[in-house]
Amino acid sequence: MNPITQNRRHYEDLAVGEVIDIGHTTVSKEMIVSFAREFDPFPFHLDEAAAKASLLGGLASSGWQTAALSLRMLGDSFLNTIASMGGLGFSDLKWKKPVMVGDTIGGTATIAGLRRSRHHPERGIVTLDFDVRNQAGEPVMSMRLANLIELRDPSVPLIEGENP
């Protein structure tokens, strides 16, 4: 038994279709510039004039910052409430619209799939469809995440056909 996660929701407690409200966060110019300096120092993430002349049309956050801020919201609203064993990765990440200075982003994560690991009976895999929007309700980012989660009772045999 893992003392850190024993009172959290486990694989058995989740259901496909559950919608998690991840809350929201407002992105300031200072946040954009300091993240860009460290991880994404393109002029269009650092300088207003360069940003206006770019495809973004104005100072906008790094896509990786939008992702990191969304991950933080998902952590607070979901990952730290379940017996998470870490992420496996993601697919179809789309940055649909730039996140501009002063925008408030938030959204939902929907449980799209649940399956057990074939090689590790104590592990399950939860897939989440992430839909992040700005204050106008316009989609800014979407992706499908895969995350490992502990089973409460790994002794329950894996039923053939359970995993599509």
Place this chain on the structure above:
Amino acid sequence: MTRWFEDIVIDEVFPLGSHDFTEEEIIRFGRLYDPQYFHVDPDAAKFSHFGGLVASGWHTVTVGHRHMVDALFAEEERLRALGKEPGVSGPSPGVNKMEFKVPVRPGDTVTYTLVVTSKRPSNSIPGWGLLFNTLEATNQRGELVYHAELVGFSKLRDYKMPLSVRLLMALTRLPLLGKLAARFQ
């Protein structure tokens, strides 16, 4: 890599350099963006299946992105030094696939490598092309840390705007016809 779209060679390998991950920066990134116990608390992390503190996958990925941006700037410098005009890189529309393989632990050295696997002109943004890149990160033991399939924009050098587009752009500058013409842009 800050080359014009036409000058990008498919399957050319770009070494992006290495990064040493310290416990301090793993925890700092974790606290800001991914505060799960195995990313922020070395003692609690012992109870996880990792058996100790590991970096958030998103941390190793954003550091990899920084290495790619630095490589773009270095290529720009190299071309200027040769008296050539560098191309223009644009923002990324997305990531097709990201697979976290082996976790990164404090003291690990991660080496990043980029390969442009294919390219095509953009259908939605005239004058720009799309690059499909594979970025792989390996640790000091040669184990794959992550595999990413990224998409990026790169500007075309030889793009000539069609007459119809130029005409529409000119019309949008006129006070009355402008609003009408803007609808067709």
